[in-house]
Amino acid sequence: MSTEKLWGGRFTQTGAHWVDEFGASISFDQELAHEDLQGSLAHVKMLKKTAILPAADADQIIAGLEKLVEQLDQGKLKFTVENEDIHLNLEKILTDEIGPVAGKLHTARSRNDQVATDFHLYVKNRIPEVIAELKHLQSVIVTMAQENIETIMPGYTHMQHAQPISYAHYLLAYFDMFQRDVERFEFNMKHTNISPLGAAALAGTTFPIDREFSAKELGFDDVYHNSLDAVSDRDFALEFLSNASILMMHLSRFCEEVILWCTYEFNYLELSDQFSTGSSIMPQKKNPDMAELIRGKSGRVVGNLMGLLTVMKSLPLAYNKDMQEDKEGVFDTVKTILPSIKIFAEMLRTAHVHKEKMADATTNDFSNATELADYLASKEIPFRQAHEIVGKLVLQGLQTGTTLQNIPLDEYKKISPLIDEDIYHDLDSKVAVERRQSLGGTGFSQIKENITRAKKLIK
Numbered sequence: 001m002s003t004e005k006l007w008g009g010r011f012t013q014t015g016a017h018w019v020d021e022f023g024a025s026i027s028f029d030q031e032l033a034h035e036d037l038q039g040s041l042a043h044v045k046m047l048k049k050t051a052i053l054p055a056a057d058a059d060q061i062i063a064g065l066e067k068l069v070e071q072l073d074q075g076k077l078k079f080t081v082e083n084e085d086i087h088l089n090l091e092k093i094l095t096d097e098i099g100p101v102a103g104k105l106h107t108a109r110s111r112n113d114q115v116a117t118d119f120h121l122y123v124k125n126r127i128p129e130v131i132a133e134l135k136h137l138q139s140v141i142v143t144m145a146q147e148n149i150e151t152i153m154p155g156y157t158h159m160q161h162a163q164p165i166s167y168a169h170y171l172l173a174y175f176d177m178f179q180r181d182v183e184r185f186e187f188n189m190k191h192t193n194i195s196p197l198g199a200a201a202l203a204g205t206t207f208p209i210d211r212e213f214s215a216k217e218l219g220f221d222d223v224y225h226n227s228l229d230a231v232s233d234r235d236f237a238l239e240f241l242s243n244a245s246i247l248m249m250h251l252s253r254f255c256e257e258v259i260l261w262c263t264y265e266f267n268y269l270e271l272s273d274q275f276s277t278g279s280s281i282m283p284q285k286k287n288p289d290m291a292e293l294i295r296g297k298s299g300r301v302v303g304n305l306m307g308l309l310t311v312m313k314s315l316p317l318a319y320n321k322d323m324q325e326d327k328e329g330v331f332d333t334v335k336t337i338l339p340s341i342k343i344f345a346e347m348l349r350t351a352h353v354h355k356e357k358m359a360d361a362t363t364n365d366f367s368n369a370t371e372l373a374d375y376l377a378s379k380e381i382p383f384r385q386a387h388e389i390v391g392k393l394v395l396q397g398l399q400t401g402t403t404l405q406n407i408p409l410d411e412y413k414k415i416s417p418l419i420d421e422d423i424y425h426d427l428d429s430k431v432a433v434e435r436r437q438s439l440g441g442t443g444f445s446q447i448k449e450n451i452t453r454a455k456k457l458i459k
Contacts, residue, residue: 024081028328032086033077035121037069039114040090042217043197044105052207053104061105064098086118087111108209110201112231112319117197119327121218123240124192126334127185133341134182134247135458138175140345142454144353145171149447152429153268153358154367163370164362164429167353169442172450177250179457184243192236195220199230202318232318234308234326241305244333248298251344255291258351262288268358272350275343290347294340301336304329362429364403366394371432372404372423379418389415 041062048058068090071077083089088111095102145168155165195215198205204227211223224230261268271288279285311325362368369390376386390404397403405427412419425431437443440450 025085025324025327026079026081026083026089028331029086029115030079030089031327031331032115032118032122033072033090034069035118035125036086036090036114037065037072038121039117039197039218040105041065042214043109045217046210046214047104047107049213050208050210052107052209057101057104060098060101061094064094064102065105067097068094085111085115087114108198108200108205108207110199110231112201113196113199113227116199116231116233117195117218119234119330120192120194120196120220120236122327123236123330124189124219127189127192127240129338130244130247130334130341131182131185133338133345134178134185137341137345137348138178138182138454138458140349141171141175141178142451142458144168144348145175145447145451145454148353148355149444149451150430151353151355151358152362152433154361154365155442161361161365161367164367164432165442166433166444166447167355167358168447168451169433172447172454174250174254175454178247179454181243181247181250184246185240188236188239188243190221191239193219193221194236195223196230196233197223199224199227202228202231228318232315234312234323237326237330238305238308238312240330241301241308241333244337245298245302245305247337248294248301248340251340252295252298254344255295258291258347259288259295262286262291266357266361268354268361270352270354271347272352275347275350290343294344297336297340301333304333359429363405366397366404368404368427368429368432369394371426375423375426376416376419379416381416 044053044058044061044065047053048055048062053061068077077090077093079086079089083092091102091105094105148167148171151167152164153167153170154161155163155170195211195218197214197218198209198211215221215223224233258269258271260266262271271286271291273286275288275290276286277289279287307329308326311322315322372393373383373386373390376389377383381389393404393407397407405424409419409421409423412423426435433442434444437446440446
């Protein structure tokens with residue numbers, strides 16, 4: 001029984017349809033259609049330049065590929081399971097379009113370097129999109145920070161009130177997290193922007209190809225210098241998934257706090273209705289569903305990273321069919337992180353900040369305890385002794401319902417006669433924030449400098 005597979009010369013039988021369906025990747029790798037055509041165009045132009053193909057044949061193939069690009073853009077191309085993957089589907093469509101000359105396109109090329117090239121191009125084309133969305137989110141954070149420099153809120157450790165901080169300072173902490181994400185994706189481009197095209201199956205080719213030419217045509221900065229590595233490497237995809245996982249972890253942490261800040265107990269923020277949902281049974285509910293979804297979607301991105309790491313961990317060189325499993329997780333990750341960043345940016349931008357509620361939370365607590373300890377230390381009381389004194393005052397305050405700023409001056413003078421009225425100035429939460437002018441601190445002038453720095457980083 002003959003086979004119609006493009007690779008089927010040595011085969012006498014074809015697999016059953018259900019076997020073909022299991023082995024086929026066209027259901028998802030059609031995502032690479034544009035990149036596959038892009039790579040094929042570069043390859044055939046190289047074949048023409050090096051005279052490996054006659055100019056007339058190359059021109060006919062180029063015209064056919066360009067027509068396929070138009071048809072793809074118009075949504076006119078149809079793919080089948082019988083042709084397994086996007087590469088064979090497009091080759092079959094090209095053959096139907098221009099005839100047997102299409103078969104010359106595959107000269108000096110294997111599906112191994114072809115799929116690696118497509119995958120590199122896909123990630124290379126998506127990284128700038130991710131960075132652009134991250135920079136938009138950073139610009140939203142900077143705008144919100146500018147509006148909230150003197151908005152005072154509790155800072156937390158162990159989810160317990162620690163010290164008062166500026167809400168702008170809180171926001172800018174996430175700015176820096178996302179800046180590291182930007183820089184990770186920028187570095188990711190270094191290992192993505194390398195051309196495997198011309199490595200062929202694993203050993204290179206006997207044809208006098210010009211790999212630098214095709215790399216330049218595709219906008220790659222370099223070529224792989226080892227053909228085995230070229231078709232085996234998926235580090236660039238792992239780096240992308242790792243970077244995406246760290247990014248989603250940052251978004252998830254931010255979402256967790258947004259969800260907390262929106263609770264009745266905190267009430268620091270209220271999300272816009274467009275980023276909230278209601279309950280089917282409880283009329284009063286306003287649920288932060290978009291924040292919860294982003295928090296939840298972090299799991300699938302981390303799962304995609306674990307999936308590809310597991311696929312790759314025991315693979316011998318060079319190409320193995322296992323590597324068909326390298327793409328779906330990356331495609332899914334791109335489709336997850338881009339809307340997640342975009343939605344979070346708008347959710348944050350449109351959220352209402354309850355400034356008074358935030359400030360009130362710092363006036364009826366003991367988050368100014370460190371201010372008192374520092375004040376006592378400035379009066380020549382050793383800090384460890386000051387720490388113990390303030391701890392006992394806090395315990396007494398908790399038992400009597402008295403905050404530190406409500407303790408009478410004569411009580412303070414029993415600790416040290418050097419204590420004066422200025423103690424109450426230092427215990428004010430806004431003053432406590434404003435005075436923290438150490439580099440990177442929450443002081444207002446430090447925040448303004450940080451905002452200036454952030455704007456430069458965005459540009």
